Amino acid sequence: MFSIRYKAWALVVVTVAVLTTVAVWFSSQSISTSFLVLEKARAEQDGERARRMLQQNLANLSASGRDYAFWVDTVRFATGKNPSFLKDNFPSETMQSLRLSGVLVYDAKGVLVGGTSLTAEATLVKPSPEEEQVAHALIGSVLSDPHSETLIETYRQIDGTLYLLSVAPVREQLAVGTPPKGAQVVFRRFGAFEHERFAQVMLNPVDFSFDTGQVRWVDLELRVLGDSRAEARAGVMDHQNQPVAHLVVSLDRLLHQKGQSLIWATAVQVALAGLVMGALLVLLLDRLLLRRLKRMHQQLIAIGEQGAQTGVPIEESGHDELSDLGRGLNEVLVLSRQMVMQRENHAVQEAEQVKLAQTEKAEALHRFVGGIAHDFNNALAGISGWTRLAMEDLDKTHPAYESLQHALKGSRHASNLIRQLQAYNRKAAPVLQWLSLGDLIQPSFSLLDPSQARRCELQVVSLNGHAWVKADPTQMQQVLTNLLANAADAMNGTGKITVTVDHVDLPAPSGVLMVAEAAVLPAGRYVLLSVGDEGPGIAPGNLHRIFDPFFTTKSVGRGTGLGLSVSQGILSRHGGVIGVVSQPGQGTTFHVYLPACLEPGELAVPLPASDALVCGGRLLFVDDDHLVRTAWSALLERAGWDVTQAVDGEAAWAMFQQGDQRWDVVLTDLAMPRLDGVELARRIRSTSGAPPIVLMSGNVGAEEGARLVRGDFAAVLHKPVDPEALNKVLAEVLTKATSL
Secondary structure, eight states, X not given: OOOHHHHHHHHHHHHHHHHHHHXXXXXXXXXXXXXXXXHHHHHHHHHHHHHHHHHHHHHHHHHHHHHHHTSHHHHHHHTTSOTTHHHHHOOHHHHHHTTOOEEEEEETTXXXXXXXXXXXXXXXXXXXXXXXXXHHHHSHHHHTOTTSOOOEEEEEEETTEEEXXXXXXXXXXXXXXXXXXXXXXXXXXXXXHHHHHHHHHHTSOEEEEOOTTTSOOOTTOEEEOSSSEEEEEEEEEOTTSOEEEXXXXXXXXXXXXXXXXXXXXXXXXXXXXXXXXXXXXXXXXXXXXXXXHHXXXXXXXXXXXXXXXXXXXXXXXSSSHHHXXXXXXXXXXXXXXXXXHHHHHHHHHHHHHHHHHHHHHHHXXXXXXXXXXXXXXHHHHXXXXXXXXXXXXXXXXXXXXXXXXXXXXXXHHHHHHHHHHHHHTTOXXXXXXXXXXXXXXXXXXXXXXXXXXTEEEEEEEESSSOOEEEEOHHHHHHHHHHHHHHHHHHTTTEEEEEEEEEEEEESOOTTOOOOGGGGGSXXXXXXXXXXXXXXXXXXXXXXXXXXXXXXXXXXXXTXXXXXXXHHHHHHHHTTOEEEEEEXXXXXXXXXXXXXXXXXXXXXXXXXXXXXXXXXXXXXXXXXXOHHHHHHHHHHHHHTTOEEEEESSHHHHHHHHXXXXXXXXXXXXXXXXXXXXXXXXXXXXXXXXXXXXXXXXXXXXXXXXXXXXXXXXXXXXXXXXXXXXXXXXXXXHHHHHHHHO
């Protein structure tokens, strides 16, 4: 066992070593940064100098070309009177001395009169088609200037070579302000010879890169290629300020290498200074502190052997930190009690932090589910639309008809799964219909994993006939499946699950036991569904948390902690509640309350006859999804509607502003680029004689849908929707609008 003295020495050595390392690191970073700044400044200077030199080359080329363009011989050649002009004035020796690579002369109508091009072997040939094409594209603005004042100096890239081009009007020297007799194009290829001349002046290798549209580059930025080489790029822009090439200047890294040498020298100096400082600190620490600590240690051993009250007190002489430490140790019992309180407070804070983390996790999941639900519902709407079109085009005896039926059934199943996801996301709009809860019990039980309910017995007790409610069957089946699965898990797959269906009136008479959650329900008749098990029950400390998202007592991989939270949200949107009664060792029973309804045959008001509805009319269908728009437009046209399609809200509004056509109904999506469905509806409703507007979206919740109906929309539908339901809603909206 090492004594504190040696440990202190080791601590000093480690601290000095760490501080020395940090100092070396910071100094090396500072030096590297300083030299890098110098390198960047040099790169900017050399890059800008290279670009100015290139521009000067272009200016010189332009001056030479302009001199020839104002010759009388050039004017006569452009007008067809001097056919030997090029041969007489631009032999290979003249082209080389002027560093010209080619000359092209056009008449006033833009027709090429003649041209010559100098090859790398110093022979004269006809300009290439690419060179003629580039030259012809530039002469238009020169020939169209009636005063012959337009002069073009620009760059082009042909077959991986940079061209410097100058376009000047052909006129006589003294004919200022007159229309041009033609146009002269002179150009210089920036080939190997020009590269060599450029590099000699720059004292660095120079090249060009033409990947302006593929590689994003900051102008005049230093790019490090290694310890010995770097490069700077300067953008080469044409006369329209469009990128043509990058002027790449290769640079050495002598500054970087000198900086590295300086870093090593600094590191050695700092290390030697740290070594000396560490030795001094060890010596001073031993003399001023460690010996006193050793005496205090011996006193603490004596207190431990004889007891805190009877032992030798700790020495408190002096007025430094060690003396304060001795006095503090004498009050250790008081401080220990304070530490216990601090630990309890810390435990409470940790519990709050865990709860906050769960809340944030739930919110993140809500946003994720909302995003994928919208895209999936749009895709399912397109799939179901095209499938129905195919089914309508086929005879029912066709071999593919049954396959299409299965495909449509699969899309409905996928839509139900999305609705279950949206149920947890608090945004799924329930598709309400009359149903008997008792009819869902056995199908829900059959959905359980066989290994989960392998030896469970299901007992259903119906105390008052059919229990009719108006609810979403998919969401109700999800609630029942969650409750039955929890009951089976509580009994480890063995035991009896009792499901009781009854009617109750609220508020309940005195003496009738009800769960506390039922107290918030308004007065009326309710269906009470109870699911009980014979398991060990729920611990009292967990009863208030079982409906919290992500809370579960199951082992890893067997539960997500979302089942009861989802069920509670579904029932809340149906106007119901869920509560629990549980005692340790006596099982658990969940009670579900839903507003009771009359049987469908006992409805006081009959459903309106379909023949009383106005079917068909002029319909504007707005949706940015091409598959959904085209498929459902075809289905609606087959149902008798005259459909006009718009790719988004902005396009639909433009149609309205033209005023050439009017529509009886507008069917629009919600989320669209440029202009969404809500803003489109507001603009349409601001016009005179605005038609009714129906919203069809894949991500609209029940509360939001009700708010939209109260505002700018006559109805709100959830994608994917059945064609019959869509046609019925549109007909009802049109019937209501025409009756006003």
